[in-house]
Amino acid sequence: MSVYSVKAKGWRYDFTLNGTRHTRGWFKTKGAARKAENERREEIVNPAPPPIQSETIQTDMAFLDLVNRRLDHVRAYNSVTHYRDIKYHGRRWVSHWKGLIVGEITTEMIELFLKGRLEVSAHVANKELQYLRALFNFGIKKRFINNNPTAGIEFFPIERRKKYIPPKDDVLKAISSGDPEAQQYLWTIILTAARVGEINALTWDDVDFDRKLVTLWTRKRKGGNREPREVPMIQRLYDILRYRFHTRKDDLPWVFWHTYWSRKVGQWVKGPYGERKSLMKALCKASGVRYFRFHALRHLTASMLDDLGVPIGVIQRILGHQNRRTTEIYLHTIGEADREAMAKLEATQxxxxxxxxxxxxxxxxxxxxxxxxxxxxxxxxxxxxxxxxxxxxxxxxxxxxxxxxxxxxxxxxxxxxxxxx
Incomplete structure (x- = not known):
């Protein structure tokens, strides 16, 4: 049925021609909707000649199609982790607004959805808003749609907490409670100040023993470009990687890898690690220290470099930050310089x-x-x-x-x- 009514809204037409869906509403009467449908069909069958040097711009599309287009783009230009995150949120959006055209999703509908997510936490609601805004902006950029219903919606206030950075003694206890492979993995993170994903993707081609350099790759750049940065190897890191290189049993490209069951191929395969969330939980529990994640090790290394008087510009390059303010967030622990400053105050008359x-x-x-x-x-x-x-x-x-x-x-x-x- 190409013409139908919706209670409290009116009549609309909805038909598919040549594989393309066409819909419009809301008309006061069925006759008005039918007339508009006939006019639209005539425009499609006998289109007017396009003006010179003009472009045909799509102004609306199904919400499901927009989400799928966004996922395809993220898969091509961003990291696997980011793609997995967008896919997780996209399933919730499609379930909530299933069958709707993008133009039918209003600001009020999104605000109501965000209030529901606010019951979990303000951080969760803000994350939804951030990704939804990026979704609609993507549609506008690609000229699929011409309106962003999230425009004007403000982020919810959140109570920021001080990020926990484990003391050096706790880090050493957690490392010592692991097996040799886990210890080598954690020391590599600490001695390179790398993101865990960068270590998981590290290959032997990225390790230069002659120049004592490790090349780390990241996609956390605007446009999704995969860019390298080189981190010098200190002797301890050199010894760890040299040992792993000489004792490797399989001719695999990754520095750290494991054997896991692949549901795609239905058999055991060898490949790089994904996230390894359970590793830190097990090590912290075994050593009896407060739980911390891999990223805390990156913060710890940055703070130690700051305590040693390393210029913030150098720390920024080691961490691979484009923005200096991002690096300053990592330097939030009370270091020796802060203690020395307060000691000078104490020494005043x-x-x-x-x-x-x-x-x-x-x-x-x-x-x-x-x-x-x-x-x-x-x-x-x-x-x-x-x-x-x-x-x-x-x-x-x-x-x-x-x-x-x-x-x-x-x-x-x-x-x-x-x-x-």
């Missing part, structure tokens, strides 16, 4: 005095206590110590008088040497 007079004073008293009328002046040595620590104004506020009054007290003491003694 302000903090060298005796604080017994302050500790003996009342705490959390009502404001009127500090504005009370002074009936007894402090001794000269106490007064001078407080002036040195708090200043004239601070001492005056403590005793409820002006700073000039404090100066008069001092002059009075100094005019009577016997009182000072």
């Amino acid at each position: 302000l903090l060298q005095g005796d604080l017994t007079s302050l500790s003996e004073g009342p705490t959390n008293k009502h404001l009127a206590f500090w504005h009370r009328k002074v009936t007894k002046r402090p001794q000269y040595n106490v007064l001078m110590r407080e002036v040195e620590q708090l200043g004239y104004k601070g001492t005056g506020r403590k005793y409820g008088v002006s700073d000039n009054a404090i100066r008069k007290w001092i002059r009075a003491y100094e005019s009577s040497p016997k009182v000072i003694q």
Whole structure:
């Protein structure tokens, strides 16, 4: 049935001609929808000649088709992990808006969907919005659609938490609890500051023993370009990789690989690792330390380099960041430079005095206590110590008088040497 009605909306036509679907709504009457359908069929059968140097631009398409086009693009231009992430979200979107045309999806519908995801967490809802916005922007860029219903929708506020970076002792405990292969794997991550995906994809062609360089490849670039960066090998990393090269049993290209059951081919195959999520859980549990992920090792290496005084530009190149601000996020631990700075503050004259007079004073008293009328002046040595620590104004506020009054007290003491003694 090419013409049908939808309750509370009106009539629309929907037909397929030459393998292409054509639909439009909402008409007030069935006759108006039928007339518009006939006009559209006539336009398709007898199209008007296109204007010179013009392009035919598609203005709408099925939502399912847009998601599939987006997945094809991500598969070609981005990493496998990103493709898997988009596919995971895409299944939820298609299930939610199954059978709809992109133009039928409104801003209100997306806001309602995001509120449902907000019940999980604000981070989850913001991730959905980020990927949905990219989906519709992709459609506009490719001229499949001409409107982005996520425009104007703001991200939900989130409570940012300090990312946990394990202490060096905990890292060593976790590493020592693993088998030799796991230990070599973790040390390679630490000594290259690499992403776990970069180590999983590392091949022997990327290891240059003569120049002591490791080439890491990433697709985390605009446009999905796969780009390399070289990281120098220190002696410990050189020994690990040299040992693995000489003791490898199979002529496989990967530095780290495993044997796993492939559901695609229905047999056991050898290939590179995927994510290895269970490895860190098992090692942390066995060593009795707080759980941390592989990415924390990358943060740890960056922070250690920062503590050693390595310039941030060098750390940025080692981490493979294009933006300096991204590198600064990794340098969030309290290092030796921060401790040295606070130690210099502690050594100042302000903090060298005796604080017994302050500790003996009342705490959390009502404001009127500090504005009370002074009936007894402090001794000269106490007064001078407080002036040195708090200043004239601070001492005056403590005793409820002006700073000039404090100066008069001092002059009075100094005019009577016997009182000072």
